[in-house]
Amino acid sequence: MTTGLADLERELERFPSSVVDEFRRATQKVSPKLSDFDVASWAKQGVDIAKQTVRSWEAASEFFRASPEVVDTLNATQLLDWGRQGSLLCQESPSLAVAFFRSSPRAFHSLRPRYIQSWANLGKTFYRGTWKSSALSAKFFEISGPVLESANFSELERFAELMDYVSHKSSDLAAECMAMAEQVLPKVGGDRLAFIRLCRAVAEANWREVKGCFESVSRLTTYIQEGQRAKFMDMTAEMAKSGMPNISLFINESATSLGRATAASQGRFLELAQTLIPKSHEAASAFLRNAPGLLGRISEVQVEAWYDHGMRILQDNPDGGMAYFKIESNTSEEVIDLLSSAVELEKIEEILRMYCRGLAGAEVDIASSRDMAGKNIGWVSEDHATTEGTTVFLPQEMNKFPSKDENFSFFKVVSTHQVAHIEFGSFGFDFDAPASRFQDNRHLREEEVQKQRRERLAARAQQQAQQPDFPLPPRLAALEGATLPPTPAPTDGDGTAEKGYLTDMGRFFDLFPIRKLALDIFTVLEDARLDYRVKAEYPGVAPAYRHIQQDALDQRPDIKEMPLQEAMVEFLVRFSLHQYKNLPVPTEFMDHAAVIAEVAKRLLHTDAAVEDTSEATLRVYDIIADLPNQQMDEEDWSEMDVEEQELSDDQLDELLDQMREMRQGNDGTQGEQDQQGEEYESPPQVDFRGDFKPELSQILNTLRQQMGQGQASGQQMQMSPEMLQQMLANSPELELDAESGQFNADLAMFIQNLVKEAGAQPPDQPGQGYGPIPHQDEDGGSLEAREPKTFVYDEWDFRAGDYKPRWCIVREKPMAEGDTQFYTDTVHSYGRLMSQIRRQFEMLMPEEYKKVKHLPDGDDFDLDAVVEAIIDKWAGESPTDKVHWRRNKIDRDVAVAFLLDMSASTAEAIDEARRVEDWDAPDDPVEYMVWLRARRGEGARRTYKRIIDLEKESIVLLIHALETVGDVYGIYGFSGYGRENVEYYVIKDMEETFGERVKRRIDKITPLHATRMGPAIRHVTSKLDKQEKRTKLLMLISDGRPQDRGYSREGVEKEYAVHDTKMALTEARRKGITPFALTVDKAGHDYLKTMCQDMGYEVLGDINNLPSRLPMLYRKLTF
Amino acid sequence: MTTPLKGTRSVYREFLIEEYRVEEEPFYIPVGDEIELFEAAYQQKIPVLLKGPTGCGKTRFVEHMSWRLGRPLSRVSPNSDNGGSSVPLITVACHEDLTASDLVGRYLLEGEETKWIDGPLTRAVKAGAICYLDEIVEARKDTTVLIHPLTDHRRLLPIEKRGQVLFADDGFLLCMSYNPGYQSALKDLKQSTRQRFVAIEFDYPDREVEAKVIEHESGVNPTVAISLAKLGEKVRNLKDYGLQEGSSTRLLIYAGKLIKQGIAPRRACQCAVVWGVTDDHEVQRSMEEIISSIFE
Structure with missing residues (x-):
């Protein structure tokens, strides 16, 4: 160490020891990199800083601490310049210098040395001699480093200008903004300048909102595509300049809204909005908030058409245009509706309801599938049509096809299909009713199955006697519980009930080891039957029906990727959708497929009933369940055609017998037990056919009936929740997860809902409120009447010259009841007036009699008519006899x-x-x-x-x-x-x-x-x-x-x-x-x-x- | 009896009302035992009330019965020497202004004198005809009371203005029709009136029968007929859900006739059925959807 340094060190000793410590540490690191002369100048600088004012030793301490790092990026001249700038800052206020030095190492990663002076000056501009301003300035130095990592210096300058402007309004706000800038500016990426311009515009319009702008950046960058941000921000700036309030809200909302559009669309929307600004910035803002949301309903081109229409209105009537772009006018909704090809259920509900009622001849209601799914009673899909026998549930909106007509006709086909379930008796399945197109095998099969189960149970009982602690997995246990009909059943003389089943459908499905497969086969076959029936019965709808069937066919998944059993079901699905040619089939099992098709064909007849479907299910199931559920190789597939012609009964029976023999020839037993391959999974359902749940529907209807009877006779419900639980644990129609351990809880809740649904009477007790009143903002959109006794009405906006659609909710409630005292008192105190009024009203009565002329008989002659009659007579014409008049009492109405x-x-x-x-x-x-x-x-x-x-x-x-x-x-x-x-x-x-x-x-x-x-x-x-x-x-x-x-x-x-x-x-x-x-x-x-x-x-x-x-x-x- | 009018070249078919007979067998397919019932009532001289919705075949039934009762086998009227083959049928369409004199008769001025003219009811009573009062509830209540003495054991008609009583011929039967659903509560039939009749209820026939009727009446082929019948059935399902009244067989026949003339089925049904039945646009739309499902 040179003497010069030692002297300096001594000088520093009158300051707190940390300064000397820092000095020593820094010297060690700095000396090797600089010449002795420079080191001396450097040290001198530090000491000078320390000596400047009372607290400047802190700045010196920071100076020394930062130096070793800074010296890596600066040469000697620059280092000294840096020190000089710090020293100058220190003259203003030591804390500025402290921040300057402290922030320097990081800043110098990105800051070019030639900007050191400018940078220091930027920081200095914030300082106005107050404590707050020095803190602000310090903050500026602090964030400069991080900011500069992504921004260049001129951007930092712009930013500093902005902050300076803001700080003149509020230094607190400026400080907050600076704190955020560290995060925000890197996020904005290349659009920093645009962002700063935006903030500047906002600050000039209403400085309080600048913070909001900073805050909304993250949403802006999330939703708006990179190329569009600058455009968006410049536009927003323009709006801010034209005086639009609440910019940050606008940014948030329109960014979220634009987020739904692609980059290209965003650009287009922004252009459109841009042209709106000169007319009305409010309209532009409304347009940006709403237009992208329309994309779900109409195409981008159509949005432009909608825009054009609004533009015309805006020119004539600014208020009308505003309401239009806010979609708060009927015109606006009408235009959208006109442009849109989507069909909303709400709009056509009435038509469909009556249509369905007409077809079914029963009280059929229409509701949205979402309602059904929301009930949690087993139906889960919100987008698929379904029915449970009394209500047809349809998707809320259909926008699958390019035109309104096609979408409507989809709705029509879907509801026709659902109503067909009701009209052609899908839910009326009776286990004991004979089939007309097949020989009845159900009862035989039931006996077989029962026998096998008894044997198996006996065997297991033996086994369990040896291994008593062997626990069954829950699903299996449930399965075992359902294998024998164990419950005391409601007795109504029905064979099904006597056997302990809740429903005929349940009894039927109990015949099958793989219930899911049985349900799928039954569903496809029943749908095939109904589709045929509908097309035969309603030839007018047939073309649309075929169109939609074809569409469904086009969307079927690749059959060749399915394991065998699923592929066979898929084959059946395609056949049911009327694909008779080039059906892909595994070559090895072509015969099987042919027989399946033959069985299914039997149902394509106007006489076929749901019982026939069940018989067909038995036969098809036997064939499919016997196949190994394995993936087939690509080359093992070929295509087959199915003849339109139907086989005779004998031919079919022969084929089925052959099949049976083949199975028995294979291994002699029912092949299901030791089956190889994957577990059976259902192929995806056909969209327009929706969810078909025959068993649940039957249960629901039975429950409903019982409820009705129970209420009438005061009896307890015959079907207990426990029974339901037992019955339903095994239903393939429920998509509950058996492994999750939630199974029992889910099932219990589900049953509760089911019972509630069957009770179906929504509690409607007048006089009680309907819960807390939801508060909606005036700026919100249309309302919807969700609760009972609420009604929604439009409101007239006279400036816009149009209605605001569904704007007000009227809640009708009966007035609370008090005392009759008020009434009696009033009657007393107004006694005289009251009797007067009464008299006057009573006197009105005679006025009700009016003279009726041209009567053949009456109180007296009507002279005019008599004269006329006499003239007629002399003229040789037959005179009228209607020459009387009479007072006729006319009912007050x-x-x-x-x-x-x-x-x-x-x-x-x-x-x-x-x-x-x-x-x-x-x-x-x-x-x-x-x-x-x-x-x-x-x-x-x-x-x-x-x-x-x-x-x-x-x-x-x-x-x-x-x-x-x-x-x-x-x-x-x-x-x-x-x-x-x-x-x-x-x-x-x-x-x-x-x-x-x-x-x-x-x-x-x-x-x-x-x-x-x-x-x-x-x-x-x-x-x-x-x-x-x-x-x-x-x-x-x-x-x-x-x-x-x-x-x-x-x-x-x-x-x-x-x-x-x-x-x-x-x-x-x-x-x-x-x-x-x-x-x-x-x-x-x-x-x-x-x-x-x-x-x-x-x-x-x-x-x-x-x-x-x-x-x-x-x-x-x-x- | 055809009377060509003097001085004109056109020829009218004109009858005195008691001489009008149903000559050809009116087409009628019985749905139940209504024919037997009516015959029995006729034999026993019990007045008959035909209830049923509009256009379901009440009037046709009466025409048919008039023809049928005139046949030798079932002829009961002793007054049978009038040469015809059926019981005369006098139909009176009732309306609000129908007065007692419209039914019984009235004096007319003839030159300086007056002349009594029998009303249709009087003529039916005299001639032993079936007097069919169509849509009786439309008539005023004071008019309705007039028929009371004719409908019980007395079987007589007082003719007030002439101071006479007229006993009914054995072949006379009073028959009236009544459409329960459609009239307003004000126009309900008085108990004292309705309890003088045996009532036969009519409803639209089922699909197959109605199809036959449509086929016969309009001449369309069986497929179209069954489709029309199907449409009728579906539209009737809408009763009370937006429709006051289902579509009558009559309207379906009209539709059939239009189709026969070459009008496209959907259009024919729209004109004959949809627009005939309702003015409500939404209901119309629903019905048109049903039609477009049934007809190609």
């Missing part, structure tokens, strides 16, 4: 519905109702609750009458009047909060008769939430529409303008609600209903004028008049 506003504002005391107040419910749920509570509290403290009380009293008086004239009437209250919770309370339904319950319900009418009038009106309209009356009246009684959370555009435009209400009233009018609005809101004229235009309305000046005015008004309207 009126139905009326009263719709009562139960909004919170009706809690206003009537004398203070004049007080001007903002009646808008706050949009934020939390604020809303506070607002609501405040309102209710106010109401509760008051002892005087509220608006609602007057409404209630009017109702009481009205009921009196209505009961006098005998009109059909309903009284409903409505309120709600948000579009998904429009509450609709039934106080008295149309069909209901007036009684105690209604009186009690009136008591419970209380102010609730907001006033979304549109859906309530639509719902009451649908109720009135069902009434077959000449005069229908809808009376809306409210206390103010319609308003609700989100019942406006952007929460400010009250017109929106008014227009929707108006549209709802117009809809009612179109249906022949006369709407009338009565309001107690003095300011009512302004909006009622818009709302009701040419319809009747009345603003009640003095609210106290309501009880007397309402009945009078009613009288005026209906007489």
Whole structure:
């Protein structure tokens, strides 16, 4: 060590010892790489730094610590320059220098030495003399290294500029962003500049969102293809510049949405969106969020057509265009629907339901297969059609074929096939019924099987006596349990039941050791029978049927890769799909296949019934089960043709006998036991035929019947869950995993579901809520009515000039019941008015008599007619004898519905109702609750009458009047909060008769939430529409303008609600209903004028008049 | 009895109503014992109520019975010297404006005088004919009451305006038809009326029989006939699920006739059956799907 260094070291000794330590360590490492002179300069630099200010020794310490690493990448001049920059930073603040030095080693992996000064300066720009800014600057140095590993320096500069900009707004935010940048920037890859530009745009528009931008990057990179990112980000930047809020949400959503498209499509979508931006950035954003999702339904080209249409609307009507691209307008949905070749079950459900009912002649319902799978009662496939005997389950959507017609016809073929199960009796299998196309072998076989089992059991009993602890695997144990029908069976005189089987189907399948194989054969044969029957019975559908059969054939898997048994079943499947030519068959077993085909052919006859299928199954099973389930070599296959011609009975029997002899000749026993080869697995099912589960269906139907009987006679269920469990443990129709150890638990749950399904009555207890109310955002899309007694309605968006489809959910519930006290009190206090009203209504009765002319007899001559008759007579014509008139009683034919506003504002005391107040419910749920509570509290403290009380009293008086004239009437209250919770309370339904319950319900009418009038009106309209009356009246009684959370555009435009209400009233009018609005809101004229235009309305000046005015008004309207 | 009208060249087939007879055997395939029942009722002079949906063959049945009862073997009417081979059949289509005088008769002015004209019911009573009141519930209730004395042991018709009572000829039988499902509750038959009749219920025949009827009436080949019958059966399955009433045999025959004339089967069924039965588009669509399944 030179003296110079030693001196310097001494100088350092007045600083904490760590500095000296670092100095010594560094010197050792640095000295060999530099000349002595440079080492001295270097050391001097460090010491100078340390001496700068009070805390600069820390910077010096870092300087020394970093030096050995840095010296590897820098030459002497650069090293000294580095030190100088650090020193300069240290003059600003030692902590900057500390960060600078500390970050240097890593940064210098990527940072070119010539940028050292710029880099230091970049860091320095953040420093504004505050503690926070120094931390920010330090953070910048820290992340520079990692960032530079993927970015170049000019990008780092851009980034620093961005951060600088952000830090002017909030240094905390900038710090957070920097922390994220370390991860984010490498992720963005080559699109860093675009990303920085985007962030810059966002920062300038709304700096708070920058963080969101950073956060959404990972989603962006996951979903958007690399080539498209820059384009996407630049576009987003443009949107941000044009003032679009909530950029990060947009990035997240549109990225996710674009993720569904391929790179090329993404590019195209982005181009399309780009052209939208100048028109409306909102529309562009909506387009990006929604368009890729459409790809499932329509092709990319069609999306463009959809886009073009929307573009035209957008030009004429920006709001309409917005709604269009948000897919919140009917036009939009219609266009999609028009373009799409997909057919949705929902849309054609009614047609198919009636079609199926027509064919089956029984109450057949249509539901989606998803519903069935969801029940967990054995049917698992969501995409396949199926039926259990009463309902045909179909896939939710069909988009397999390029045109709507073809997809519809697929639905039709599928449902025809499923209905054929019902129509042609697949589920009516009776073990004891004779077959018509075969000799009956079932009973013989049953005896044989039983005998063999007894012998085997006896043998095992012996064996077990010797080896008592030998445990059976669970599945096997279950199997053993089912081998002998052990349970005391429900006795209904049926042979099947006596033998201890739940169903005939179960009894039949019990004849086979490999049940799965038996089920598959049975299924294919039964399907073949039905396909034939359908084609014979409905020649019109036959072409479509053949088309779909052919399509199914094209999709069959390669038979040559299947082991023998499966291949034979597959052969049968293909035969059943009407492939008669060039059927691939293993050469060795061609004869077998030929016989199988012959047996199957027997079923292709209009006389063949399900029992024939069972006999055919017996025969085919015997042939297939005997074959080894082994893979065949490619060259062992040949092709055969099947003749259309059918063999005679004798010929077939002869063939079958030959087969049997061949088997016995082989090994003399049933070949199944010592079989070689793989375990049998089912070939994939044929799509259009769907899931066929004859045994389960029979069980379900039996259960249903028993439930019905049990309920009628009060008996216990005859089929216990234990019995079911025993029976079902072995059913091949259940796809439960025997090995998982879950078997028993799964089975038990499954049986529970099954029993529940058989009970089938969904508990529908009015008066109880339907669980917590789901909250949906106003920006969400269409809603779906899932629960009972919920209805979904469109809402009119007057700006868009179109309906928002399925926008509101109306929840109908009966009003809670209170006391009759209110009713009685009202009757008392209004005694005089009441009798007055009654008298007036009674007096109306005579008005109902009208004069009817041109009668042959009557009260008196109709002079006009007499004169005419006499003239006729003189003219030589035969005069009419219809010269009398008479008063004829014409039945009053009126139905009326009263719709009562139960909004919170009706809690206003009537004398203070004049007080001007903002009646808008706050949009934020939390604020809303506070607002609501405040309102209710106010109401509760008051002892005087509220608006609602007057409404209630009017109702009481009205009921009196209505009961006098005998009109059909309903009284409903409505309120709600948000579009998904429009509450609709039934106080008295149309069909209901007036009684105690209604009186009690009136008591419970209380102010609730907001006033979304549109859906309530639509719902009451649908109720009135069902009434077959000449005069229908809808009376809306409210206390103010319609308003609700989100019942406006952007929460400010009250017109929106008014227009929707108006549209709802117009809809009612179109249906022949006369709407009338009565309001107690003095300011009512302004909006009622818009709302009701040419319809009747009345603003009640003095609210106290309501009880007397309402009945009078009613009288005026209906007489 | 054909009367050519003077001064015109066209020739009408015109009958006095009590002289109208069914000369040719009307085609009718019995479904059950309705023929025996009707014969027995006729012998015992019990009025008959034919119930059944529209177009299932009620009117045809009455025509057939009128022809059949006139044959020597089963002829019961002593008033048989009128030369015809069947019991006269007087059909009155009932409607809302049908008054008592429309049935019994009325005075007409003739010049300066008045002249009494018998109504169809009176003429049937006099002539010993089968008086068939079609769709009786359509008639006003006060009109319906008029027939009461004719339908019990008295078998007489009071003619109020002339102050007379008219005893029914032995060959007279009152018969009316009634379609239970279709009328509204307002138009139900009064118990006091309906309990004066024995009722024979009709329904659409089963597929094979209906096919024969269609084949005979429309002249289509048996395959088309059976398809039409099949369609009828399927459409009737939809009753109460969107259809008020299934398609009648009559409509199926119409469809058959159109097909016979060369109209494509699907189109013929659409016009004759679908549009005839319902206006509801969705139901129409469903029915058209059924048709397109059955017909190629």
